[in-house]
Amino acid sequence: MTALADRVIEGPAPAGRVDLAVAAVAGISRAHAQRLIGDGRALVAGRRRRPSDRLDGGEVIRVELTAIPDGSIEPTNVPLRVAYEDATMLIVDKPAGLVVHPSAGHAGDTLVNALLGRAIERGERLGSISGVDRPGIVHRLDKDTSGLIAVAKTDAAQASLMRQFGDRTIGKTYLALVRGTPVADRGRIEAPIGRDPRDRQRMAVVGDGRAATSEYERIAAHGGYALLAVRPLTGRTHQIRAHLAHIGLPIAGDLRYGGGEGPGGLRRQFLHAARLELARPVDGARLRAWSELPADLAASLAVTGIEPDERLPVGVGAEVES
DSSP states (O other): OOOEEEEEEEEOOSEEHHHHHHHHTTTHHHHHHHHHHHOOOOOETTTTTOOOOOOOOOOHHHHHHOOOOTTSSSSOOOOOOOEEEEESEEEEEEEEEEESSSBTBBSSSSSHHHHHHHHHTTOOOOOOOOOOTTTTTTTOOOOTTTEEEESSSHHHHHHHHHHHHHHHHHHEEEEEEESSOSSSSSEEEEEEEEEEETTEEEEEETTTBBBOOEEEEEEEETTTTTEEEEEESOOOOOOHHHHHTTTTTBBBOTTTOOOSSSGBOSSSEEEEEEEEEOTTTTOOEEEEEEEEOOHHHHHHHHHHHHOTTTTTTTTTEEEEEE
16 A cells, blocks of 8 residues: 555455455445445546445555535534544534534535634634535534534544544443333343435434444433433444334334334433543543533433433543543
8 A cells, every 4th residue: 555645545456346445455444435425535546436336356445535625614603512533533512403513405504614614713624534514524413413523623633533533433422311211221122224204304213224223321211201221332423212113122212113202302312422532643542531411411311300420421522531
């Protein structure tokens, strides 16, 4: 493998699928490779190929990891609550209602727009290897899920964080209030997730879906509700929402997945990314960040009569393992 320039890598392909070959040559995840192929930034012998095309092996693959900034994305001046920041990355406490990156219907009101505005104000940049419309982004949260999301300021940090997500070495803990009570204090859900054939806007447990695993721990239960700490071991779309609905414990307030209106009139899923643990790209030190329940979820929880305990984070912040 040869690095030809800043974040441009070239090397011989192993035999097999194009997306797997690109991932191997560039040292990135398969999902990342598929995005680069779609952007035209991963070529086989100078030509675009489909991710599923087969290679004999030995073909020259050229991968351009760094993307040219998308000038059509407008920066905005939106205050962001930051749990952690250094020269290479930051962890933002995303509020509910904020979409992570531009998409249909959300061209200028996303976290990406706010991050660009913040970076310009500070004379900083954002990682560019995830795609032209996703500067700095390494993972996402649903629009109405609140909590912690990691953002890369440099290409090297973005590559490191994306690799950690691909290798499943990043720890994520969500707080979820569900209708019903789990049979056991702890549980593990291993069920494949794909598009719901009856509703393409939903995900569901389906036989031909992608493998998905979630673990949960019951923190407390009262009044027909239970507060869970949920740790997704894979990163499928709507994984926690679909998994909990599948075992008969839909998330309160999740109108799409059967949770109905939540306590106190809550009309967004009671799902909060409360803890994030990863290897800090700048030096590999273990970084642990936390975010307390936002006001709307704390008020909804209070209606159930469930008392917060020491397992719930207090405030928003982070610590680095010395």
